[in-house]
Amino acid sequence: MEATVSTRDSRSERRGGSVHAPHGGSVYAPLLQIENLTKVFHIRQGFASQDFHAVDKASIVIDSDKPEIFAVVGESGSGKTTLAKMVLGMESSSEGILRYKNRVINDISRREMKSWFYREVQPVFQDPFAAFSPLKRIDSYLYETAQNYKMVADKKEAPRYINEVLSAVGLTLAEIAGRYPNELSGGQAQRVAIARALITKPSLIIADEPVSMLDASLRMSIVNMFRKLKEDNNVSVIYITHDLATAYYTGDRIAVMLRGWIVEMGPTERVLGNPLHPYTQNLKTSIPNIKSEEAWNEKIDLAVIETDEYTRTGCKFAGRCPAVMDICHDNVPPSVVHEGRSVKCFLYDDAVDADKKRMLTPAAV
Numbered sequence: 001m002e003a004t005v006s007t008r009d010s011r012s013e014r015r016g017g018s019v020h021a022p023h024g025g026s027v028y029a030p031l032l033q034i035e036n037l038t039k040v041f042h043i044r045q046g047f048a049s050q051d052f053h054a055v056d057k058a059s060i061v062i063d064s065d066k067p068e069i070f071a072v073v074g075e076s077g078s079g080k081t082t083l084a085k086m087v088l089g090m091e092s093s094s095e096g097i098l099r100y101k102n103r104v105i106n107d108i109s110r111r112e113m114k115s116w117f118y119r120e121v122q123p124v125f126q127d128p129f130a131a132f133s134p135l136k137r138i139d140s141y142l143y144e145t146a147q148n149y150k151m152v153a154d155k156k157e158a159p160r161y162i163n164e165v166l167s168a169v170g171l172t173l174a175e176i177a178g179r180y181p182n183e184l185s186g187g188q189a190q191r192v193a194i195a196r197a198l199i200t201k202p203s204l205i206i207a208d209e210p211v212s213m214l215d216a217s218l219r220m221s222i223v224n225m226f227r228k229l230k231e232d233n234n235v236s237v238i239y240i241t242h243d244l245a246t247a248y249y250t251g252d253r254i255a256v257m258l259r260g261w262i263v264e265m266g267p268t269e270r271v272l273g274n275p276l277h278p279y280t281q282n283l284k285t286s287i288p289n290i291k292s293e294e295a296w297n298e299k300i301d302l303a304v305i306e307t308d309e310y311t312r313t314g315c316k317f318a319g320r321c322p323a324v325m326d327i328c329h330d331n332v333p334p335s336v337v338h339e340g341r342s343v344k345c346f347l348y349d350d351a352v353d354a355d356k357k358r359m360l361t362p363a364a365v
């Protein structure tokens with residue numbers, strides 16, 4: 001696991017990410033610090049009620065001095081959206097640390113959430129049309145956001161600024177001016193949604209399944225745009241997806257989620273190039289060739305969701321894991337650093353006897 005706080009030079013100050021140390025120097029603070037973050041939901045079934053951990057001790061650090069695309073993947077119901085909602089302040093956390101630029105997100109007042117946090121952290125959701133009223137001209141959203149956040153000195157300056165932002169997503173104001181959402185294609189509408197997110201010059205975009213409703217060809221152009229935004233606009237993106245192929249092409253780092261756990265996390269090429277956790281191996285074999293063009297059309301064959309996985313005592317993957325050992329049934333595996341990534345599995349735990357381990361390769365899964 002990465003260190004969460006370390007002393008650094010003043011580069012982070014430019015983005016407002018530093019706090020002052022008593023001796024007058026600055027102490028580096030990450031852009032986003034997620035540590036042991038947990039969300040417990042209470043489910044009522046008749047007279048009975050049960051707690052389950054939709055997100056269970058998740059830890060991720062996004063640096064403030066180097067923008068990155070951080071992919072979060074995992075099958076349906078693994079806790080990806082719950083994690084995103086907590087980061088966006090839309091869902092409270094049950095336990096753990098959640099800080100943006102060293103501020104505890106749950107403690108930020110509603111006023112500051114509006115005036116500061118949502119200027120800095122912007123969401124992009126799956127369905128672009130759900131973000132816009134069908135009765136309202138789509139460019140009006142851009143004007144309103146620019147004016148509400150005082151991104152322009154006066155109304156006259158707004159078209160120039162909006163055009164500049166739209167150019168980052170490959171559109172012009174002339175193309176969308178006066179048009180209603182239903183007059184735009186899905187790809188255009190998602191580009192406008194991303195442009196709206198960019199109006200406030202955010203440092204972090206949380207994109208939850210932003211391409212899953214788009215054609216395969218458009219997916220590529222949107223994820224490429226995230227890469228460009230990172231390079232040109234210094235924006236970090238948490239890119240949540242089912243689609244391992246786009247995660248592979250876009251993500252600098254990746255976290256693989258399973259029933260609320262991050263089971264493998266590290267540089268994307270390393271994790272998806274040579275997955276170590278049996279679950280990541282299983283996900284990867286669901287797409288025949290991650291580098292092939294066909295991968296764009298391939299839908300990952302998501303495993304059947306087992307309702308007992310969330311409430312298992314031991315490893316949540318034990319019921320499906322081809323390498324399961326006795327220890328896995330009753331004990332929670334530790335997260336260990338192995339081959340340049342963290343992996344939550346007894347196979348990589350030195351305390352477990354080697355002769356009990358049945359190491360797998362993706363082809364064997």
Ligand SMILES: Nc1ncnc2c1ncn2[C@@H]1O[C@H](COP(=O)(O)OP(=O)(O)OP(=O)(O)O)[C@@H](O)[C@H]1O
Pocket residue numbers: 041042054074075076077078079080081082083242
């Ligand atoms: N408000 C809620 N109350 C109770 N359970 C919830 C709530 N929100 C989510 N859950 C449950 O938490 C688990 C994780 O859900 P979440 O939406 O975070 O998964 P996900 O990985 O985003 O799935 P998908 O890929 O389908 O979007 C699921 O079992 C879901 O049913």
Ligand code: SF4
Pocket residue numbers: 277278279315316317318319321322323324325328333344345346347
């Ligand atoms: S801890 Fe055990 S059950 Fe879980 S993934 Fe590793 S080997 Fe499989």
Ligand SMILES: [Mg+2]
Pocket residue numbers: 080081082208
């Ligand atoms: Mg989701």
